[in-house]
Amino acid sequence: MYGLVNKAVEDLVKNNFGEAIWLEIKEKAEVKENTFVGMQSYHDGITYRLVGAASQVLGLSAEQVLETFGEYWVLYTAQEGYGEMLDAAGKNLVEFLQNLDALHVKVGNLMSELRPPSFECSDITDRSLVLHYFSEREGLAPMVVGLVKGLGKKFNTPCQVNWVGSKKTGEDHDIFEVAW
Template identity: 30%
Template sequence: MHGTIFTLLKRYVQTQYDHSTWIQLLENSGLTATDFDHKHVYPDEHMYRLVGQAAEMTGLSADELHEKFGEYLVPDLMYMYQRLLQPGWNTLDMIEHTENTMHRQVRSEHAENAPPVLNVTRIGPDELFIDYVSKRRMGALAVGIVRGLAKYFDEADVIKVEPTTNENGEEVRIRVRRIKPTA
């Protein structure tokens, strides 16, 4: 997993808790603060250990932590890839184009990077399905990112995100739809 994700995880923990919590998390995981640099790729096992320890420390499930972290990531991801975005996009458009814009860019910059494959099927103007495919089994992170995108595009009150399969699988189906606000 790319070091940038670990750097953002560190900032997330420090923002939600404090620096000493991050240090304790590293120690409990058997890792050191010098392990992560945004220019390198690290074993996925490091993320599993950190999230597992964070779950023990907070009492939240790993899926809940992945979702919260996914939401947190969105503003930074949007900033990093702003040159690839179209001004008129909304939440559903962003999801529909992620694979052929951001993920393509990530794969071309670093051959060892392996973001999940997102097979998106647009059902209509207000609905789509995401078929998330990754051996990392972090579908909950994708769910969190979708929720974060809805917040980013100021659509959180009208975007409904529904995983239709277990979020821990290598293949996860996520239904995303825009609902009509109630009057």
């Protein structure tokens, strides 16, 4: 994944737990890089190892780390120069969730090696929708829960997000019920 993702993990850990804990996590993850370059593509293994090490060092489950990270990503990208792109992607939660693929197409114009996820919305009512998440990567569904909750806060539409379908339940992708 692009360094922007690893930088966001670093930023989240440093802001909440300090430099020493970050160094401990990095060492446990066997990450040799001193700094990450946002626009450079790194092996996915680095990100997964950072999440695993953060979970061990902080005593949280990997799912909790991913969910917290997802929520943070909404704030982090806005502060790292992607605010206009986020603003252009929708004026409310539903519109934004429907535009996630278009948003990643724009990101892909800047990051040519991007391997973005894909999302679809179905069953839209005025209080809920069903969000479908397609990814070539494994294990990131808890991050989507945090991402959507973070977007709910951004749009003043606090929401509940329930992960209701996955390969475990016989689906070929992850499915979330989003209600506000």
